[in-house]
Structure formats: structure tokens, C-alpha cells
Amino acid sequence: MDKNYKEMKLKEVFIRFKPYYKDYWFYFVLAIIGMLLTSGGTAASAYIIEPILNKIFIEKNVDLLYYMPLLVVLIYALKNLGAYMQVYYISYVGTDILRRLRELVLGNLLRLDMSFFHKYRSGELISRCTSDIGALQNIVSTIIPEILRESLTAIGLLSVVIYQSPKLAFFALVILPLAIYPLAIFAKKIKKIGRNTQEKNSDLTSRLSEIFSNIELIKASNASKNEMQKFSQTNSEVCKLSLKGIRIEALSSPLMESMGSIGFAVVIIVGGKEVIDGSLSIGSFFSFTTALFMAYTPIKRLSSLYTRLQNAVAASERTFYLTDLEPQIKGGDEKLTENIQNIHFKNVSLSYQKDKMVLKNVNFSFNKGEILALVGSSGGGKSSIINLLMYFFEKDSGEILINQKDINSFDIVSLRENISLVTQNIYIFNDTIAQNIAYAKEYNETRVIEVLKQANAYDFVQELGGIHTELKEHGKNLSGGQKQRIAIARALYKNPQILIFDEATSALDNESEKAIVKTIESLKKDRLILIIAHRLSTIENADKIAVLDKGKIVSIGNDTYLMKHCEIYQKLKQKAQKTDKVKENEN
Template sequence: MLGEYVEDKDENEKKKYKFLVSLKKLYRLSNTRDRFQLVGIFLLTIFLSFMETFGISVIMPFITLAATPQRILTNKYAHAVYEFFGFSSTTQFMVTFSVILILFYIFRAFYHVMYSYITNTFSFRKYHNFALRLFAKSLELTYLKFTFTNKDRLRQVVTGEAQNTASFLQSVLSFLSDVLTALFLYTLLLITNWKMTIILTLILAVKVLIISKVLNKIIVDQGQKRTKYDQTFLGLLSRSFGNFKLTKLRGNQDELYQIFSDTSLKRGKSSILVSTLSVTPKMLLETIGFSLLIASVAYILIKYNDASAVLPIISMYALALYRLLPIITNLLNKYQSMLYEQNSVNIVYEALHEVGEKKGYGPIEFEKDIVLKDVDFAYIADKPVLQKINLSIKKGQKVAFVGPSGAGKSTLVDLIIGVYHPKGGNVLIDGKPLTPDNLDTWRRKVGYIPQQIFLYDGTVAANIAFGEEEDEDKIIEACKKANIYDFLVEHKGIKTTVGDGGVRLSGGQLQRIGIARALYNDPEILVLDEATSALDNDTESRIMDEIYKSSENKTLLVIAHRLSTIERCDTKVEVKAYRPS
């Protein structure tokens, strides 16, 4: 689930995800286009593996013919080529052979680069797709679910887990390429000398199994720990920077520093362990493989007492093992990387399959009234906050919602404007029920001014438009209504930068930007949720004058504790905390 840490519930695996299950989930995350592209990449991979094998297999005849040119005339295949192309001498034949091989290796190098570009591009596009879909899913969360979601974990899922899932895909593609190349090379070695190949295989297989068994368990465990450490990091940074003033006042920088240091060290130790273990198989396999090759050469010399006859075979084995051993090492490393990253695949899969709110832009008009009929609501099942609420608000009416803290004033207004969904009863707009089919249309009729105005480090225009296309005329008009335009003209107009969190503005200016944002789309309903409670009386009085002036023909819903804030409202709705009978 988005914003939650997911652990595998498989009884046999407990703390690690089955590799094949992760592959299956990754496949399900792909669309038809992706699958066609994967087929194309698979075909390119087969050709790449064939070229790798051909590049090694051709060395043996080349060395043989170079060492004994007369074989060009005695070998039926070489002689057939010699006669077909009409070579005048064995020297001309070998020069041509050499040029063709050089051109082949140049083409192979170019193909490698292009193959890498194609697979990297595919992986990046998948990362972009995963991140985009996860961000969209995050925005589709119901507001109720969002309030109970860990925000730091949510950020980690959208960015880090999406990247890890794309890395998992990249590892799978690389793994597939290496497997095919290894199979092609192994087949070549079997054809050359099946007895020696099987002996080498049995010895290396035992070593590989032992190494994998020991290392994979550690890698999986470290992958789980990495996810938790990342979450701790994000949480700590959010706490430290999210309320920097409190951090300063508490004077607990040393404690936060220590937590950061401890987490960083733990994550570092995990990374060091994984990095060190990833080198170990390579060194072991290369040592074992080349030791076996040297022993084989010594055996041949002892048995045949002449290396010239088997020199081409030895050369080809040396080249094949020189290419094959790193491939086997890379396979182990990639498999370990996939074990390390497969937890992210599960997290992304679960997040993308979470049911969110669907878009609802069906028609709904507001000409008469808003009616709440027997509305019930609860954040948690069996713990109602509001019950059997009946209320009628006329269009253009100014309504104050009053009551003690925690009584449910904001919750009631959130039900009216469609942020929350009733657990029972209906919200009727001109007699038409508010449903998921028309919810977004209704929400766009609302302008919302909260107690704390969120501004990001950008221009006034960008903060007022808040992700929508910036209409300069509408922004200026909203600023004038909010009585902030004259201040902006003294600076850079609507292109004035506000600083992170609006630090370059006073409290009153910050609130006026919030009012301008709420008025930007000329909403029919304006909501003030404790919008002036943090201001002094004079500033509040001026801002409320501006709000009432700019919302003469609008429906105004005001949540406040101060009597001065609601004194000009037409009616007051007292909200009392629900007490179970």
C-alpha cells in the first residue's frame, strides 16, 4: 500500500520475496507495448550472444591457419573458401581473413554500445512510467486515506522504490543477456571438448552453488534493512527541516545529528557488506577457473608431450573462460542485485494496484441550496465523529460553524465540499446527490483558505495558480481582490519570489496570497478554515473586510473561534462532539 512498508507474508520465505513472484509482478506491471519491446530486446540479445560466441569460436581456426598456412589448402572448408574467392596465395587469404575479423570486432563493439543504449533507454522509460503512475496514484488517494498515510514513505515509494524497480528490470535484462551468452559459449566448449567441459562445469557448479547459498541470504536481509534505513532517513529529514524553528528552540540538534549518524552508519555498513560480497564471487571464480585451465594445460603437455597440436584449443578455452568467468560472476552479482531490489517491485506493484478515487466531472449545478440529509461520518469504523447531521445552506448565504475544538467543525465542512465522503446519508446539491461521478466538478466550485498557507519557493503567480496554467489577468485580479497587488507592484509584481514556505512575506501578506489563490478560479463557495486565527486582531479585521468584500455573491463557510470573525455571518451552526449513547 502507498506510504506503508510492505513485508512478504509467504510462510516459507518470511522475510524475502520469491524471485519468480517478483518477475511475475514485473510482467503484470508492463503493458502490451512494453511486452513487444521486450520481445525485440530479446531478439537483439540472442544476436548479441551469437556474436560473442562467434567472436571467440573464430579465434581457434584463425590461430591454426596462421600457425600452419598450408592447412588452408588441406582443410576442405578453408580450401573451398580459398577457391571460391580466387585467392592467389595463402598470405592474401590470411590478410583478408584478418581484415574481416577486425571489421567484425568493430561492428560487435558498435552493436554492444547500441544494445546498451536501447536497454538503458527502455529501463529509464520504465522508471519514468513507474514514477508517473505512482505519483498519479498518490494524487488519487482519498483525503481520508492520505491523512493516515506516512508522507515520508509516500515520497520514498514515488522516487526511490520506482528507481529500484527500474534497476531490477535493468538487472533482469542484463541477466538474460549474460545467460544466453553463457549458454552459447558453453555449447561451443562442449563441441570443442565435451569431457574437459563437463569436468570444469561440475567443479565450478559446486563452487557457485556454495557461494550463492551463503551470499544470497545475506543480500536479501540487507535489502530489507536498506528499505527501512531509507525510510528512517526521510522521516528524520522531514522532522528536522519541516519545523526548523522548533528544532532550534528545542536545541536538540545533537540528538538529531546522532540519530542521523547512527542510521547513516548502519546503512553504510549494509552497503559495504553488499559491495564487498559482490566482489568475492568474481575473485573466487577467476582463481578456480584459471587454476583449472592451467592444470588442464599441464595435463595435456604430460599426456601428449606436444602443445602445438592443441594450442588452438587451449587458446580458445582461455578466451572462452576469460569471457565466461566474468559472465558467471556478473550473473551472481545481478542475481544478488535483483534479490536486493525485488522488495521494491512488490511495493510498487501493491501501490499501483491500490484503488483510488476515480475522476468525476459529471454535471452538477449550484443554484439553490446545499442539503445534508442524515449524514454520518467516522475516521475509523465504529467510532463515529458525526451522526445524523441534517443541514440546509442557501446559495449566497454566509454560514459560521462554531463549537469546541475537536467537535468536528472542519470535518463537517469537508463533507460539504466533497473532501470526505459520508459513511451514511447524502449531501444534496440542488436536490442532486454528491457522488463520485460529479465530485470533481463540485470541488472546482470551491475556494479554500486554511489556517496555514502553504507556499513553495517560487513566484507569487506560480503559487496562486498552484499547478494550473498561469493566467496573468486572473492572477492580477485575484491579487487586487485580496489587497496584495499594491505590495507586489513595489517589488517584481506577480513574479515576486516568496521564498521557501513564504519566508519573505509577513503573516498578513502570506494570508492574502492564500486568499488570492482561493479566488483565482472565481469559486462559487469560499471556505475559511480558521483562516485568520493566527493573525492579530487588526490584521484579521482588515483581511476579513477584504474577504467579505470579494465574496458578496458567494456562499461563505467560516470555521472560527473568534466572535469577531463570524459576526457578519447570516447564520451560525453549532457543532457538538458526538457522544455515543
């Protein structure tokens, strides 16, 4: 993924989470009660050592001998009830925020333009929607609550420490600020490593996604070893980075403890002297040292949580980058509900990349009841015209008019509602044939059967086991021609005003293709139909044929006209006839 995302500070990340926190205030209250119980219980368990030692063991108070153990049990019961409450309620909040964030990210990604999806690898996007958001969940359900709990516990225990002996507390704690400086450096490093790790992780997912979607090629080319090598390299890089992070994280705790031991050594000397002098009771000294020991644990954990937090900030940057992206193509407000009579391209130019024009001043128009065919050599710009008509991309200049109104005045959803597109890539979902046909539309079984028949697909569907037969992902249990017929049936099911076929019949045998072309021709009365086909026999009867060459329309007319007046068309036709003959001989 590019590095366009804005680096965020911890504070900014917290601010971004604020709306979520508001929605879960009740759960937070319960979790905070739990935290207070845990921290209070921990501090009380350290404090209670003083009366136990002084009153029971030194003063030999028999009454307290029975009350104190009861109190100990009560303190631990409350402390553990608190522990349960905070873990459950905070995890609830974290998990639910994760669910909402995933939907927010995917929801926003689905709004984005096609150019975005052309720019990023699908594995990268999958990684954003899974591992990055997982890291964010870590912030909400682990890191923040732990920071809160450990801080409260540390405050509680330090209060006991200071209460029992402010002088000793000074010697024990003066060391703390000295440990903060190296920790701050560690945190910065961890944040950087976190960013790189997430990037490498998405490389890893992309690799996997590429391997599984190209598995046929990999096997046919005996490239497993090659792919394994490439994977191992990325895998090792991920591993190295993780270890680097772990090394720094693992250093922070021992560093804190070593510093603490110096403080503790001083405490033994100073405190020991006071106990020997009699200015400090043994109970207070033990209560002090217990609280001090106990306080080092939350302080140590706080330092490692802080470094982990930096890691999560890196993941937040990328997630919020995706939720903030805005589509460039927004369309207008007008719903396209009218009867479409005419489509007009007026001096339309397009470049996907700067200074690389793929369409140059393209002009053509066609009306309801007509079939327009686009022909021309590969890379001439035929599919690009469709990309513009679908409003997948924004033109550089010119006008695309529907009923004389610019396409960008129409609401995009309503525009696409009126168009069915069948492309060279056939999309089949892991669902029944019927659901694949009625895709995203209201289900009507009679209509499903009707369009399957129109697409010359009903017979093979019956052979497969009927319309409720499950299709595999990418239509792996179908032949190329069968897939195309399913896609055509899906396009017809929608019953749109504009039908677009981009090499939609290329995998069909001559007979099936002829049958489908006949169906398409019978549908043209109430529609505008646009066909791209390399096999020119498919479009011979089109009302208009536009010949494209290097992004320009060189001629428009019907077959008879072009055979007389367009040299490029004549050549294309000769070439097509030769290929058709070779194919016939092969059959």
C-alpha cells in the same frame, strides 16, 4: 511504509514489465543484434586461436599470416560495434521506462485519498518515487541486458569449449552445478537485505525531509545535535545493511572462481595428457583453455547479476504496490454543473480510526446567499466537517446532500471545481504571485489584480515589486498575514459557488481582517460560504452559527439567538472577548 505490499517472484516482476517491453520492441531488436555481435565476436576471438596456432605457427601457412590478423581486426570491430549498440539502445529503453514509471507512480499517488497521505511520511513517498524507481531502472537498463548478453557470451564460449573437446569440457563444467546451491542461498539473503535497505533508505529520506521542513523549530530549540544523533543512527543502519549486502554479493564471484579453479586443474591434467598422447592438438587445447577462461567471466558475472536482480525485485514490490493502490473514495458519475442552492448534513457521523467517533449525528443545512459559521472548542470536529464536504474522507453514516442529492453521486473533480478552500495551512509555490493566485486555472491578469484588491493584498504586493514577483517555497519571503491574504485571493480567483475559510484570517491584524470579512460578506449573494474562526468577532454577522462540542452540534442560530440560548457559545464569546482585549492592549 507498511508491509502491506505483496512479495513478488522474479517471474511476476518480468510479467509486470511486459507491456513496456512491447512498446520498445524495435530498440530491443537493435540491442539484441548488438548482443549477438558481442557474444559472437567474443566466441570467435577465442575460436580463432586454434587456426592461428595450428595453421600459422605449427603448419607455417604464409597466406593465413596476412588473412588472420585482418580477421582478428574485423571480429573485434563487429564485437565493439555490438557493444555500443546494446549499451545505447538498452539504456534508452531503461531511461524511458524510468520516466514513464515515475509518472505512473506519481499519477496514481495523486489519485489517492487524503487518508493515504496522512498515513505515510512525505519522505517515504519521495524515496519511493526516486530511489525505488532508480532500482527498477537498474533492472531494465543494466541487469536484464547484462544477463542476456552474458548468457549469450557464455553460450558462445561454452560451444567453443565443447566443440574443441567434449571430454575436457565435461571435467571443466561438472563443477558448475555445485556452485549453484550456495548462490541460490545468497540470492535469497540479498532479496531480504534489499527489502530492509530500501526501508531504511526511506527512513533516511523521511528524516531529512522532516529536518528541512522543521528547521526553524530545530534552530530555535538548539536541537541540531539531537537531530544529528537521530540521523547518524539511521545513517549507520543504512550503512550496515548495505555492507551486509555487499559482503554477500562480493562472495558470490570468488566462490564461482574457486570452484572454477578446481575444474581448470582437472583440465590441465586430462588435457595435458591428451596433448602429450597426441590425441589433442596444441591449437585445440589453447583455444579450449582460452574459451574456458573467457567463459568463467560471464558465468561469474551472471551469478552476481542474479543476486543484484533480487535486490531490484524488492524495489519492484514496493513500486508496483504504489501503482496498484486504488482510491477508496471514488465519487459518482454526475458532473456538478448545476446552481448549488443548498447543502444539507443529515445525521452525519465520522471516525478516522475505528471506535473513535469525531462527528456524531451532525445535522445542519445552509442555503445560497448565507454564511454558515462553525465554532467550538479545539478538536470539536469543525475541520472534519470541511473534510467531508470536500470529500477528502468518507463518512461512516448519514447523508451529505447538495441540492438534495447525495454528495457521493457527484464526480469528485467537478465537486471540488465548485469549492474554494482556504485552510490554516497556507500553500505557496515557488512561482510568481500572479501564478500562485491563478493556480491551476486559466491566467487572467485583470482578474488577478481584482482578487488581490478584494483580499486586501494589492498594496503589499505592489511594495514587494508587483504581481510578477517570485515567491519562495512555502512563502518564506512573506509574513503570516501576507500568506493568508494570498491564499484568500487564490480562493476568490476561482470564483466558486462554495467558499470555505478554515481559520483563514487568524494571522491578520484587526483592520485587514475586517476588510476581508467585508469582502466575504459582499460575495455571499451568489454563494454558500462556510467559515471556521476562533476569533468570534469574525463571524458575528454570519446568518447561521453552529456550535460544535465534542463532535456534536449543540446549537444553531445567529449571534443574538445563541447569546440567549447557548451556554457554550456565551462562554466562547466571553473568552474571545478577553483575548481580543489582551491583544488590543498589547498593540
